Amino acid sequence: MKFSENWLRHHVPTRASRDELAATLTAIGLEVEDVTPLGDSLDGVVVAQIVSAEKHPEADRLQVCQVDTGNGIVQIVCGAPNARAGLKAPLATVGANLPGGIAIKAAKLRGVESAGMLCSAKELGVDPDASGLLELPADAAVGTPLAQYLGLPDASIEIKLTPNRADCFSVRGIAYDVAAALGSEVGSFDATPVTAQSDAVLAVELDAGPRVPRFVGRVIDGVDANVSTPVWMAERLRRSGVRPISFLVDVTQYVMLELGQPMHAFDKDALEGAVVVRPAREGEEIKLLDGRTVALDPEFLVVSDSRGGKAARAVALGGIMGGFDTRVTDVTRNVFLEAAHWVPSAIIGRSRKLGLHTDAGHRFERGVDPELPRIAVEYASRLIVDIAGGVPGPMIEAVHTEHLQPAQPIVLRRARLARVLGLQVADTEVERILRALGLSVETLADGWRVVPPSRRFDLAIEEDLIEEIARIHGYNAIPTTLPAGAARLVSPSETRIDEATARRHLASRDYLEAINYAFVEADLLAKWGLTVDAVPLANPLSAELGVMRTGLLPGLVAALARNAVRQQSRVRLFELGNVFASATPGVGDGAPRETQRIAAVACGDAQAEQWAGASRAVGFHDLKGDLESLAALAGATLEFRTSQPAWAHPGRSADVYRDGVKLGWIGQLHPRLQRALELDVDVIAFELDLEPLFSRAVPKAGALSKFPSVRRDLAFVVPEDVEWGALAQSVKHAAGPSLRDLVLFDRYQGKGVEPGFKSLAMGLILQDESRTLTDRDVDSTVASVTTALQQEYGAAIRG
Template structure:
C-alpha cells in the first residue's frame, strides 16, 4: 500500500515528525518498506504561464519562451518537447536551489539569455517522469508558490502489509492504527447523503448468492467528462502510485485509495436495460478495459446488462471495454459491490492479471462500504464535473451478510498472555481508537469489532491488538523461574537428525524442495493419483501438492547435472500429500535419495565405475541398520522404474517404499543424460526401532560351515536366506553370502550361491553331531523349498 503522508495526516492529526510516524507504523506491524520525501527544497519555484515559444536561432532542439511569473515576464530557454504557448508549468527562478543540489543562475545558452529554468517533475523531485515539463492545470495562477499549489512538502510512504490486514489497503484504514499508536483520534468521516435530483435508475438483480451479497449503484446525468482532474486529487493519486487518466476514472481510484472500496464507472448510454450480477457462462467472451478478450466459465462472476444477456465487467477485477467512460460520456452509472474473497481468489492469476480491485477483494473488503463509497464519489463528481444524481440503488442479500460477533476479552487472560498488566483505561483507549465498540464487564470487556476488521474473531486477536499498539518493547523481558524439563529422546525411534548425519556421512547432500510441484511433472512420473491441487498457486508451475519426494528431488539432481556436476548424490526428508474424500489431505513423512555418476569420487587408487542398484541398496541397508531393521526386497516395476532393476522395500513383511533405477523413457522425458538410481520410503516405518536388550556374549567357540548351492536364477537371496534361518534353528548366529557364480560348470538358468553358516550356543560347545544335523536340515530345507542342490 502506497500513500501520501499529508493525506494520512488529514485523517489523523498528529504532531509526530515524519521519522516518528514511519517508526510507529513499523512498530505496530505496518512495515514501512520505502519512504520518499517530495518537494523538500522548492523555495523560488512558482507557477508560470508560457506566453510564447519560438525556435532558438542557434539550436534546433531549444525554444526561447516568454514566461509570465505573476510579477512580470521573463525569458527562458527551454528544451522540453512539450513547451508551448498557453502551458502552465513550474518555473525555478534565479536563486532557487532544486532537490539534488541544482542551483539556478542566470545563464546564456547559445547566445540567448535565460533567467531561470522551466522544470519537469523529476527535476522537482515530485515524480520520476522526465519526459517533459510538469503540466499544471489551466486554472493555476501564475506566481503562486509551487509548494503551496501542489501541497508540498510531502512524502510517499509504502507499506509492506501482511495478508490479514486487508483493512489497511486504504488511507483511512491506516489512520485508525496510527491514531491508536500515537494517542490521537481519527477525524469523523463526514460524507452526507447526496439527495436525488433526477429519477433515473437501473434495476439490479443478484444471481450469485453468497458470493455477491451487496451491490450498490447510482446514475449521474449531465457530467462533463472532459473536466481536468483537480491538482490536489491528481497529486494524491500520483503519490499513491496511480497515474491519473481522466476525471471519471480518477474519482473511482481516489475513493478506493481513501476508503478501501473498489468502484467502477460505466457509460450509462452503453448499458442496456437492467443490471444482473451472475456467474459467467462457459464459452462467453468479454473484452476488458486493457483491450484483451477473455473467455469465461462459471467460476468467474460478471456484471451483465440486457437483463443478464451481455457481460460488461469482470466482477471484482476489471471493467469491460465496450461500456467504459470516455471524454464523450455524459451519463454515468457508478457501481460499488461487495465480492467475497473466495469468489475472487485466483481468478486474476488465471488470466495473468493484477488489478488493485482484485488485490483488495482477494483479501477482503468491508461489506458496509459500498453505499458510503457511492455517496463520496457522487459528491466529488457533482462538485467538479457537474451533473445531477439519481437515487441510490441497492440490492442486498441480508442472509449472507453476517454481522460482527462480540468477543469477550478477559482481564486475567490478557495479563497471563502478555506477562504483564495493562491498565484498564489504556486497554479501552486502544480498542476505541481502533474503532472497536467496547462494553465493560466484571471480568474484562465485551468487544465488537467494526465490519472492516474481519480479522478479529477470537480473544487472542484482541490481545494481539493490545500488544502491538501498547508496544512490544513495553512487554517485560523475564527469565524463566523454573528449571526446564528435559525430555529424553525415545529409544523406540531413530532421530531424524541421526538419519541426516548418517546419509551425509555416506557422501549425500541434503536437498530442500517446495512441497508443491508442476502437475505436468507428476504426470511424467505417473504419480497424479490422489494429487491435491492448490486453489491459489504461487504460479502455474507450482500448482499441485507433491505426492512423492522423488519428482522434486530428481529435478534438483537434473539442475546439478545441467551445471556440469557429473556425480550427484542427494537426499531429502519431507512430507507428501494425498487427497482424502471429505477431509484434509493426508500428510505422510518420507525419506528419499537419488544418485548418479561414479560410485566414488575421482581418485588414483582404483578404477571408477558408475553407481548401481546394489550400491544404493548398501546405503539404504546401512541406514536401516540404525534402527536394527532387516529389509526385504521384492522385484517390482512401477511406471517410473526400469524393468528388472527395481524392487519394493519391505520391513517385517510390510511394504514401506521403493528402490531402483529410473526408467529410460522417464530419464529422456526429464532430459537426464545419466542413469539415476533412487529410493523413497515411509520415514516412520524405516526409523521405528525395537527396544534393544542386553545379552551376554557366549564364552564358547563358534563353528562355521561353508556351503554352495545351485538354485534357479529367479530365486532371490532373500528367499534363500529366510529358508536357511528357519531350517538351521536357534543355533544359527549369522549367515553370510560370500559368492554368486554363473558360467562354466553351472547349468544355464541356474546360479551358484556360496554361503557361510556361523553356529554357536551360549551355554555349551556345539558337538559335531549337532552341527552336522543343522547343516543337514538346511540342505533338506533348500532342496524342498527351492529345488536347490549342493554344488559339486
C-alpha cells in the first residue's frame, strides 16, 4: 500500500516528524518498505506561463521562450518538446536549488541568454516522468510558489501489509492505527448524503446469494466527463502510485485509496434494463477494461444488464475489473456509480486464474468493510457533482441483510490481559487505545466489553484485543523474562539413522544439498509420468506451482539442469523432503498422504578434475556405491532388481529392496525424458523412501571367530539375461551359515564363452565360529552351490 504522507496527516493531525511517523508505522506492524521524499527543495520555483516560443537561431531542438513569472517577463532557453505559447509550467528562477544538487544560474546557451529553467516533473523530484515540461492546469495562478500550489513538500510512503490487515488498504484505515500509536485522534469524515435532484434510477437484482449481500449505486446525469482532475486529487493519486487518467476514473480510484472501497463507474447509456449480479455462465465471455477477452465459468461473479426481463451480457467481472463496452469515456454524459460488498471467498483465486492482478481484487480477497459501499457512493457522488456537475438521482441499494453478520462483542478481562502480556497496562490506556482504533468500549467490573467496527475482520476473540493492546502500547514496553522450568532431554533413538547424519555422509561423498518447492508444475509431472494421485492446489501461488510433488526427482533434476546450462559440467545434488499423494478412499481422515524421501542426482565426471588418472563419466555403479554406503549406516544390505519405469533408461535401472520391501529406484534417466527436459548430459539418479532405509536394529556386540576363514573362487558360465542379484541369493541359500561373504570379482564375455552367455567369477569366504573348516566341509559347500546354480539357472563351471 502506497500513500501520500500529507494525505495521511490530513486524516490524523500529528506533530511527529517524517522519520518518527515511519518508525511508528513499522513498530505497530505496518512495515515501511520505502519513503520517497517529494519536493523538499523547491524554494525559488514558481508557476509560470510561456508567453511566446521562438526557434533558437543556432539550435534546431531549442526554443527561446518569453516567460511570465508573475513578477515580470524573463527569457528562457528550453529544449522540452512540449514547450509552447500559453503553457503553464514550473520555472526554477535564478538562485533556486533543485533536488539532486542542481543550482540554477543565469547562463548563455548557444549565444542566447537564459535566466532560469523550465522544469520537468523528474527535475523537480515529484515524478519520474522526464518526457517534457510538467504541464500545469490553465487555472494555476502565475507567480504562485510551486510547493504551495502542489501541496509540497510531501513523501510517498509504501508499507507492507500482512493479509489480516485488509482495513489498512486505505489512508483512513491507516490513520486509526497512527492515531492510537501517537496519542492523536482521527479527524471526522463528511459523509453527508447527496440530495437527489431527479428520479433517475436503475433497478438492481442480487442473484448471487451470500456471495454478494450488498450492492449500492446511483445515477448521475449530465456529467462533464472532460473536466480536468483537480490538482490536489491528481497529486494524491500520483503520490500513491496511481497515474491519473480521466476525472470519472480518477474519482473511483481516489475513493478506493481514501476509504478502502473499490468502485466502478459505468456509462449509463451503454447499459440496458436492470443491473443483475449473478454467477457467470459456463463459457461466457467478457471484454475487460484492459482490452482482454476472457472466458468465465460459474465460479466467477459478474454484473450484467438485462433485456426483456432476463439477465443478458456481462458488463463487469465482479470484484475484479469493469467491462470495456460500458466504460466511461470522454463522451460519457450519464454515469451509473456502483459499490458492492463481495465476500472474500467469492473472489479469492479468481484473478490469479485469469492471470490478473487488480487493486479491487487485492482488497476484496482480504475483505472490505460491508458498511462502506453506501458511504463510498455518497462521497464519490459529491465529488463528481461538485467538480463535474450533473444531476444526481436517489441512492439505489439492494441488500440481503441475513447474509451480513453484525460484529459480535468481545469480553476483554483485565487479569487475562496482564497474564498474557506480563505487565499491568493502566485501564485508562487500554480504553484510550481501543477507542482510538475505532472500537466501541463498555467498562465492566473485571474488564471491558468491546465491539469491533465492521472493517476489522481480524478481531474476533479476546487474544486479538490483547494483541492490539501490545501492538499499540509497544512491544518494547513488555518486559523480557526467562522461562522457568526444566527442559526434558531426549536422547536420539538407536533404531534410526537421523537426517543430519545422512546429510553429512552424502556431503562427504561430494554431494550438495538442494531444497526445492513442494509445489511443481503439472506439465513437469506429466513429462515424468508421475501425475497419478497428484494433489492439485485450490489456490496456487502461480500456474507453475499448481500441484503438490509426487516425487523428489522432477524438482531435483530441474535444479541440476539449471546448473548444467550455467557451465557446471559436474553436478551432484541430493534432497530430503516430503512427497504427496491423494488420499486413499475410505482410509484415514481423507487428508493427502505424505511420505518422506531421499533422492540424489549426478552428471558429468565421476571424479573431480585431477591429474592422477583419466577422467570418465559417472555411471550407474558410482551412484549405486554411494547408495550402498548410505544404507550401510543403518546396517542395511540392499537388493537390486531390474525395472523399467517410464522415466528410466532400458537396461540401466533397478528397483531397490531391503529385506524384501521395495524402497525406491536407481538408474539412468530415459533419453526421451532428457530431451523433453532439454538436458544435454546423461543423468544418474535414485529416490527412496526414507523411513525403511534409515531404520536399523539396535546394535549388539558379538564375538569374533577365533578360527581361520577359507576362500574358494568359482567361475560359472550362465545365460546373459541372468542377474547377479538372483545368483547371489541362490549362492547364499545353498552355502548355508558358514558363508561369511560373497564377492563378484570378474565378468567376462568373449573368446571361450558362447555368444548369449557370460562368465561370472565369485569368491566364497567360509568360516565357522566353533572349529576350523576341513577340506571336506569346504568341498561339500562348493558342491551344494554348484548343484543349486546348475539346477536353477543352467550354470556350468567354466573350464
